[in-house]
Amino acid sequence: MNSSIFQILPTLEPFDYSQHFEGQFKDKEWVLINGINDKKVTYIFKPNNVLKIVDSGTTIKTTWSFINSNFLSIQSEDGIQLVKIYYKGQDMMVMNQRGSDDYVMFVNQTNYDEDLETEEDLRRFLHKKYVQRASELIKKHQFYYIQNSEEFGPFTVEELNIKVQKDELSHHCFVRDINEDDYSSRLRIRDLLREI
Template sequence: MIQDLHDTIPNLKPFDYSIHHDSNFINQHWVLVNGIAEKKSTYVFKKDNVLEIYRKDNVIETSWNIHFQNIFTIETEDGRATVKAYLKDEDMLVLNDQTKDEFALFINTSNYADELNSMEDVQNYIKYKYKQKASNLIYGHQFYYISESEEFGPFTVEELTEKVKKDEISAFCFVRDINEDDYSNRMRINDLIQEL
């Protein structure tokens, strides 16, 4: 069961109470992705083991308990579920049901301005999230570029952008990360500029 979960959602990290409980879990607005097209549910795990579930204008107050580092019991209108908690990153929570071959995927919208009300909204959120992550990774990072069979660099993306604006180089020159040995990934300066 657990291997299937890791195949479906790779790179999951187990929830670590000492690291994640206060900063990434308590009082955050977790939108349930499963079934969002039929009804939107937002879960807020409060201190003192109170769980508030928001649906439209309705608030259900129930309970949750942590038993081990990442094993929880959650009480909902469907009954009690024992789940193992994982994080995809700080804004994606996965609760794997320990008695069924099911899991629930949640997105933390506490720091996200737009509403998540549909699968299209979820897809837009994921695009936004990972585009922002890619921008943060390449910002300040250095790259070599090749022009007329000669290699130049390393330069930051900002420096390469300035060179393109001044027509010193083409936006279609191939680039490689300073940690790569060749240009086999076929990335161009233009690809980097679009990510910023």
Template sequence: MNDYLHSTIPNLKPFNYERHHDSHFINQDWVLVNGISKKKSIYTFREDNILEISRKDVVIKTSWNISLQNIFTIETEDGLIQVKAYFKDDDILVLNHVNKNEFALYINITNYDDELSSVDDIQDYLKNKYRKKVNSIIYDHEFYYIERSEEFGPFKVEELAEKVNSGEISGYCFVRDVNEYDYSNRLRVFDLINEL
């Protein structure tokens, strides 16, 4: 079952009670991404093992429990199910059905001001989230560039942009991250600049 999930959504971190329970899980509003085009559902796991599922003007109260192996038991409309919890990021929760190749994906909207009610809203949210993440990584990171078979660097993207603007180097020079060993990603200076 885990192979299916991890091939579909790579780089998941298992739920860790000490790290996630109080700060990332309890009393947080989680929008269910699966089926959002048909109906919007918000799941809130309360401390007293009450699960509130909000849909439009209706709030359904049911129950949930967690075992020592981080297996959650949740009472749903379809009966009792067992899931394992994973985080893609602190605000993206995945509940993987223990006995089936099925999972539910949730986004934490507790501190999110815009509406998440459609597939387009979800796509915009994810696009903006990862653009900010990439920008912060690129902004602080250093890269080597290669020009006329000679390697230079490392430089931050701002420094590379200044070199391009002054005409010192071409924006078409290939770059590599300081942690990479070659230029096989075919990334150019212009690609980095466009992400800023």
């Protein structure tokens, strides 16, 4: 995976040992996404600098160590690799080998009920995690709507939905996010309702 990962995931957060080690790093089952259809590889960073790599059912124990900032060293078959780690929320981790433009991506399977074995499993995982989360955010967010050249609001999506169901409001009405200045996004109530 090349450096375009930063265009795909622009909000990557650098690994910070004091913030991430206990809750997001240690003892988590990080499934390697690159090549998941060929074989499943899981990395588990254990205390005392032990790294368990489970590769198609075979467990390899090696070592890792914290260097500085967000750099780690990982002992592999090819020798010691220095990697920089980034996060996208608590569910995705990206590693970049020092001096390389290539990236590997991992998904945290620890709290997921199903095994991640294929790209289809991965799609379901991402859909469940991010589409549901986005839906919850949309439900809580507030919007203004415009009707007969007059603006009303702000209202939550649920409040707008009630107005539509009572025929007080058309689902074709334009809405704007409370953080937007105008209706140039051309978003309609029906678009919001589709997302929840």
